[in-house]
Amino acid sequence: MNNLLSVENLSVAYGAGAPAVSRVSFAVGEGSVVALLGANGAGKSSIMKAVSGLMPSTGAVLFNDEDIGSLPARARVAKGIVYVPEGREIVGELTVRENLVLGGYQKAASERKRRIEMVLDLFPEIAEKADRQAWRLSGGEQQMLAIGRGLAADPKLLLLDEPSLGLAPLLVRRVFDRLATIRAESELAIVLVEQNLAVTMRLCDELHFLRGGRIVGHRSAEELKDETARQEAIDAYLGAAAA
Numbered sequence: 501m502n503n504l505l506s507v508e509n510l511s512v513a514y515g516a517g518a519p520a521v522s523r524v525s526f527a528v529g530e531g532s533v534v535a536l537l538g539a540n541g542a543g544k545s546s547i548m549k550a551v552s553g554l555m556p557s558t559g560a561v562l563f564n565d566e567d568i569g570s571l572p573a574r575a576r577v578a579k580g581i582v583y584v585p586e587g588r589e590i591v592g593e594l595t596v597r598e599n600l601v602l603g604g605y606q607k608a609a610s611e612r613k614r615r616i617e618m619v620l621d622l623f624p625e626i627a628e629k630a631d632r633q634a635w636r637l638s639g640g641e642q643q644m645l646a647i648g649r650g651l652a653a654d655p656k657l658l659l660l661d662e663p664s665l666g667l668a669p670l671l672v673r674r675v676f677d678r679l680a681t682i683r684a685e686s687e688l689a690i691v692l693v694e695q696n697l698a699v700t701m702r703l704c705d706e707l708h709f710l711r712g713g714r715i716v717g718h719r720s721a722e723e724l725k726d727e728t729a730r731q732e733a734i735d736a737y738l739g740a741a742a743a
């Protein structure tokens with residue numbers, strides 16, 4: 501499998517203190533799902549922001565073997581790197597459909613229309629409410645809209661930051677069911693940041709464990725199928741924080 505994304509020795513700092521991310525390296529193959537797992541403050545969102553061009557970083561970010569580390573965020577979106585941030589930053593006053601139009605703003609009108617219809621097909625829950633203001637959706641529907649808005653941009657790589665955050669278990673399941681459908685039906689690669697290991701395990705191929713801004717371990721999802729192996733990995737890499 502070819503690497504779609506290669507992150508090499510990536511570091512991110514917010515000020516003069518200790519860096520938020522220190523020399524992190526990982527790769528994402530075409531069509532694969534890679535999870536970054538770690539406690540609060542481990543550096544997961546900072547990595548996503550650096551890869552999407554929203555945060556300055558050092559080290560290399562290669563996309564399709566091209567060094568994109570100096571490109572602005574907009575140019576990275578055009579290449580197919582789309583970030584769905586934590587907290588579902590949708591525009592509440594706009595309708596569902598208008599939010600999706602925003603997601604596809606870099607696309608030609610006909611392509612954008614096609615992508616929006618594809619997203620509404622994928623998420624019938626929000627299709628029924630396409631002309632409703634986004635703030636009137638439930639938390640799970642808002643998360644689907646946030647993911648749908650990312651998909652409207654026609655990504656090759658989706659950076660998904662804690663899609664389960666703040667959702668009741670039933671809604672988490674519905675959101676992850678949809679992600680599993682996307683996974684099965686497209687060549688989309690995903691970097692998934694999550695604290696919910698159970699749902700992460702259902703979707704991902706590989707997991708990287710992060711602590712204090714560093715990758716401290718790596719496992720394939722296959723290796724963690726066994727409950728004991730899973731608990732051992734959590735204890736070894738993350739301690740009680742993520743259990």
Ligand SMILES: Nc1ncnc2c1ncn2[C@@H]1O[C@H](COP(=O)(O)OP(=O)(O)OP(=O)(O)O)[C@@H](O)[C@H]1O
Pocket residue numbers: 514520538539540541542543544545546547586
């Ligand atoms: N805007 C900021 N200014 C200063 N420090 C920041 C900023 N954003 C994050 N940090 C610090 O960088 C470190 C990594 O934060 P980051 O948000 O990347 O972690 P995270 O693993 O995504 O955490 P969470 O799961 O809580 O979202 C933390 O120590 C955090 O306090």
